[in-house]
Amino acid sequence: MGAHHHGPAKGLSRWLFATNHKDIGTMYLWFSFSMFILGGSFAMVIRAELFQPGMQLVDPLFFNQMTTLHGLIMVFGAIMPSFVGLANWMIPMMIGAPDMALPRMNNWSFWILPPTFLLLASTLFMEGGGPAFGWTFYAPLSTTYAAPSVTFFIFGIHMAGLSSIMGSINIIATVMNMRAPGMTYMKMPMFVWTWLITAFLLVAVMPVLAGAVTMMLMDIHFGTSFFSAAGGGDPVLFQHIFWFFGHPEVYIIILPAFGVVSQIIPAFSRKPLFGYDSMVYATASIALLSFLVWAHHMYTVGMPVAGELFFMYATMLIAVPTGVKVFNWVTTMWRGSMTFETPMLFAIGFLILFTIGGFTGLMLSIAPADFQYHDSYFVVAHFHYVMVAGALFSMTAAVYYWLPKWCGRMYNETMGKTHFWISFISFNVAFFPQHFVGLAGMPRRIPDYALQFADFNMMSSIGAFVYGLSQLLWGYNVISTIVAGKPISDEKVWEGAEGLEWTVATPAPFHTFETPPQVK
Amino acid sequence: MFVKAKRLSALTLSPVLTLMAMLNAGAAKASSVNMPPGVTTVGQTIYGLHMTILWICVIVGLVVFGVMFYSIYHHRKSRGVTASTFHESTKVEIAWTLVPFLILIVVAVPATTTLLDVYDFEDAELDVLITGYQWKWKYEYLDEEGENVQFFSNLRTPQSEIYNTESKGEHYLLEVDEPLVIPVDTKVRFLVTANDVIHAWWVPELAVKKDAIPGFINETWTKANEVGVYRGQCAELCGKDHGFMPIVVNVVSKDEYAEWIGSKQAEAAEIKKLMAQNFSLDELMERGKGVYDRSCAACHGANGEGGLGNAIAKSPIATGPLDGHLEVGINGVPGTAMQAFGGQLNDVDMAAVITYQRNAFGNNMGDLVQPIDVFNHKKG
Ligand code: HEM
Numbered sequence: 001m002g003a004h005h006h007g008p009a010k011g012l013s014r015w016l017f018a019t020n021h022k023d024i025g026t027m028y029l030w031f032s033f034s035m036f037i038l039g040g041s042f043a044m045v046i047r048a049e050l051f052q053p054g055m056q057l058v059d060p061l062f063f064n065q066m067t068t069l070h071g072l073i074m075v076f077g078a079i080m081p082s083f084v085g086l087a088n089w090m091i092p093m094m095i096g097a098p099d100m101a102l103p104r105m106n107n108w109s110f111w112i113l114p115p116t117f118l119l120l121a122s123t124l125f126m127e128g129g130g131p132a133f134g135w136t137f138y139a140p141l142s143t144t145y146a147a148p149s150v151t152f153f154i155f156g157i158h159m160a161g162l163s164s165i166m167g168s169i170n171i172i173a174t175v176m177n178m179r180a181p182g183m184t185y186m187k188m189p190m191f192v193w194t195w196l197i198t199a200f201l202l203v204a205v206m207p208v209l210a211g212a213v214t215m216m217l218m219d220i221h222f223g224t225s226f227f228s229a230a231g232g233g234d235p236v237l238f239q240h241i242f243w244f245f246g247h248p249e250v251y252i253i254i255l256p257a258f259g260v261v262s263q264i265i266p267a268f269s270r271k272p273l274f275g276y277d278s279m280v281y282a283t284a285s286i287a288l289l290s291f292l293v294w295a296h297h298m299y300t301v302g303m304p305v306a307g308e309l310f311f312m313y314a315t316m317l318i319a320v321p322t323g324v325k326v327f328n329w330v331t332t333m334w335r336g337s338m339t340f341e342t343p344m345l346f347a348i349g350f351l352i353l354f355t356i357g358g359f360t361g362l363m364l365s366i367a368p369a370d371f372q373y374h375d376s377y378f379v380v381a382h383f384h385y386v387m388v389a390g391a392l393f394s395m396t397a398a399v400y401y402w403l404p405k406w407c408g409r410m411y412n413e414t415m416g417k418t419h420f421w422i423s424f425i426s427f428n429v430a431f432f433p434q435h436f437v438g439l440a441g442m443p444r445r446i447p448d449y450a451l452q453f454a455d456f457n458m459m460s461s462i463g464a465f466v467y468g469l470s471q472l473l474w475g476y477n478v479i480s481t482i483v484a485g486k487p488i489s490d491e492k493v494w495e496g497a498e499g500l501e502w503t504v505a506t507p508a509p510f511h512t513f514e515t516p517p518q519v520k
Numbered sequence: 521m522f523v524k525a526k527r528l529s530a531l532t533l534s535p536v537l538t539l540m541a542m543l544n545a546g547a548a549k550a551s552s553v554n555m556p557p558g559v560t561t562v563g564q565t566i567y568g569l570h571m572t573i574l575w576i577c578v579i580v581g582l583v584v585f586g587v588m589f590y591s592i593y594h595h596r597k598s599r600g601v602t603a604s605t606f607h608e609s610t611k612v613e614i615a616w617t618l619v620p621f622l623i624l625i626v627v628a629v630p631a632t633t634t635l636l637d638v639y640d641f642e643d644a645e646l647d648v649l650i651t652g653y654q655w656k657w658k659y660e661y662l663d664e665e666g667e668n669v670q671f672f673s674n675l676r677t678p679q680s681e682i683y684n685t686e687s688k689g690e691h692y693l694l695e696v697d698e699p700l701v702i703p704v705d706t707k708v709r710f711l712v713t714a715n716d717v718i719h720a721w722w723v724p725e726l727a728v729k730k731d732a733i734p735g736f737i738n739e740t741w742t743k744a745n746e747v748g749v750y751r752g753q754c755a756e757l758c759g760k761d762h763g764f765m766p767i768v769v770n771v772v773s774k775d776e777y778a779e780w781i782g783s784k785q786a787e788a789a790e791i792k793k794l795m796a797q798n799f800s801l802d803e804l805m806e807r808g809k810g811v812y813d814r815s816c817a818a819c820h821g822a823n824g825e826g827g828l829g830n831a832i833a834k835s836p837i838a839t840g841p842l843d844g845h846l847e848v849g850i851n852g853v854p855g856t857a858m859q860a861f862g863g864q865l866n867d868v869d870m871a872a873v874i875t876y877q878r879n880a881f882g883n884n885m886g887d888l889v890q891p892i893d894v895f896n897h898k899k900g
């Protein structure tokens with residue numbers, strides 16, 4: 001490629017050899033959307049089997065494969081890459097940089113993903129079936145007792161982890177080195193801040209996950225006994241390692257979502273974000289605390305009581321900075337001049353439902369009470385409120401918010417609002433009743449259940465089907481906007497939107513900020 | 521405007537109030553919407569803790585959402601308001617960092633005392649060893665009066681109910697062939713472990729959930745203050761039939777318990793005696809049919825015609841050398857649904873069921889297996 005290129009390459013090579021942050025961002029977003037559909041269809045299988053008591057559609061082993069792959073694909077294939085895609089698109093444009101700092105590595109970290117998830121999905125067709133040990137893959141169910149396909153699963157986790165690490169190194173390098181003159185750290189948009197912190201979390205914990213799966217690999221193929229008591233190892237060791245990764249991981253998922261909401265709520269309140277500094281500090285303290293709370297997922301493994309107390313107090317503490325964030329968002333809305341376009345609706349949906357998920361998180365942090373909640377549907381409800389209504393609603397809001405900038409066309413507002421209302425209602429129909437059945441004693445990860453749980457499960461399945469179907473409306477709205485939406489040319493698509501990304505032309509040209517802007 | 525705001529808050533309040541009413545109504549008996557307070561003091565304390573924190577969340581939620589909805593209603597552009605520009609207030613920020621912190625301390629105190637209570641294993645009057653197997657539980661009584669009493673507890677719900685060819689019974693999936701029996705008003709210590717993968721022993725009404733980890737022994741305890749039947753399930757994903765390994769605990773009066781453990785012990789002593797005995801073909805066939813119907817028919821068919829497992833009628837193993845047949849019965853076929861029954865059936869029952877398989881369903885082998893043969897095979 002010469003020094004003089006103005007537009008994208010033609011045909012397939014534009015995508016295969018892409019180094020442009022916008023192209024790579026677009027690929028990430030479409031990839032994660034396709035994973036969202038795949039993981040979502042597995043969820044539909046799960047909810048269809050749970051529609052009524054009794055086994056109707058699948059056998060229990062296949063059911064376990066569905067729950068496992070659903071979780072893995074949603075976490076590693078849908079939510080994480082979607083936010084990396086968003087980071088690719090937005091971070092350079094928000095900090096006034098021409099591109100990401102490491103564009104070739106950027107290409108590589110994306111292109112690892114499709115083969116990885118193809119491999120992971122293909123385990124379903126292997127002898128003995130795919131992974132069936134839950135997305136938390138506790139040993140020894142995932143080692144001595146796993147199907148042979150577990151080796152491919154381990155390889156897949158390594159590859160996904162590699163992609164994440166490269167993606168985060170790129171983000172760190174970009175944010176630290178490529179900010180426009182005058183863009184000090186404390187002037188960066190919240191989305192950039194949250195991603196910077198998230199990227200550090202990722203670099204810190206993905207290698208830990210890689211360590212865990214490598215130890216599994218050794219146990220399975222090379223005769224070690226890291227996780228087997230018979231050889232002097234300890235199955236609980238696995239859980240410590242997994243959750244040392246796993247708890248920061250849940251913040252890796254939610255922090256960029258916080259960032260998005262911190263952009264959108266001020267824009268539609270036409271008022272600056274309340275308490276910007278405290279938002280930054282709260283995010284940083286959440287990230288630091290997240291390294292100290294992992295064993296709250298393990299209250300029932302038989303830790304010494306001192307350990308239980310430590311992890312209980314630390315976990316309760318995390319609610320404080322989380323609360324600060326919620327209060328700040330609400331106060332940003334206070335005495336603003338609000339309008340309720342689709343991105344704002346999804347941001348408010350996020351705010352309400354994420355707060356509910358935070359409340360149940362607080363309940364779960366109380367160790368003695370968690371003896372009752374743990375591994376029940378109550379936990380399933382909790383993490384869907386934070387992951388679906390939290391991370392995913394925020395992602396949805398982001399797409400509606402920036403899509404007009406990306407493609408220079410306006411989406412259909414009525415369809416967008418319809419999408420919101422159906423999603424909001426059906427999400428609650430699907431997941432609110434799960435609190436009840438969980439408290440009443442229904443364990444998670446079971447393909448069939450006792451009769452007293454029947455009504456709420458049927459309700460939950462109906463809600464889930466509607467939620468699942470309504471996401472196709474989203475896809476339709478996005479695609480029809482891209483091909484035939486109403487063209488717009490205002491640089492600033494939304495009246496109240498602030499930030500450098502709204503100073504470039506609409507649609508955003510292939511190259512932006514080739515000469516850096518001056519930030520006052 | 522005031523009226524409208526009131527109406528608005530009534531609107532947001534009403535679902536919450538209905539919900540709370542539902543929760544409270546449910547609290548009296550085993551509820552289908554809330555945590556059961558259960559029949560132990562610890563459980564009731566935990567329930568109280570749960571309700572406290574739930575109410576705190578509801579109140580904080582009402583305040584936060586109240587402010588938010590007020591703002592959504594009044595501070596909208598369509599009402600012609602212009603946005604103010606304030607965006608900072610250190611005082612407010614400090615306040616809403618400190619207040620939640622203080623609330624948390626108020627919750628942390630009872631949480632800590634309850635936790636210490638749960639961890640107080642002293643002075644147990646009865647010890648029971650619980651072992652999780654894929655996919656059943658084994659109970660062993662460890663003190664003197666229960667010496668030698670041990671048994672497996674399997675799901676009793678028939679496949680026909682699970683696969684919808686018969687209507688489901690009242691305790692569908694929450695019924696076992698032999699429940700754990702413990703006395704009321706007695707501190708029972710459970711030692712929990714597992715034989716293969718991790719399981720978790722959970723009975724909500726006893727407020728006990730403890731992971732069963734292979735190679736390690738966890739402690740927990742309960743003291744039920746009401747006679748009754750309490751049901752639970754395995755709570756940790758343990759493979760294919762994780763959803764099908766229920767727990768049933770029968771809490772009985774102390775007298776009833778003494779009687780039950782006495783009879784169990786007599787039974788155990790009887791088996792011990794039988795082990796040394798030689799049986800006739802008829803005796804073995806009769807006993808073997810009982811064992812077969814209970815433990816094997818689900819997979820091999822009532823008439824040996826096969827199903828999930830292969831047919832026993834004319835089976836090359838059941839009509840082949842005795843040793844091979846004993847091997848399959850005792851050690852199972854690894855990697856298949858044919859599990860090792862050697863640890864689950866006593867030697868008498870094993871001898872009987874192997875004899876039965878070799879001489880029923882048209883397999884007229886004519887040979888018979890004595891308990892001593894099983895014993896010798898196990899010794900290798
Ligand atoms: C106020 C903040 C939060 C607190 C105090 C909290 C607390 C907890 C606790 C104690 C558990 C363990 C429950 C159990 O297994 O018994 C849990 C589970 C979980 N949480 Fe949170 N949480 C919070 C926010 C979040 C966020 C933001 C996410 C992700 C976006 C999240 C995702 C999850 C997931 C995925 C699980 C289940 C993991 C599993 O066992 O499969 N949580 N949470």
Ligand SMILES: [Cu+2]
Nearest residue numbers: 247250296297
């Ligand atoms: Cu956690």
Ligand SMILES: [Cu+2]
Nearest residue numbers: 754756758762
């Ligand atoms: Cu289980």
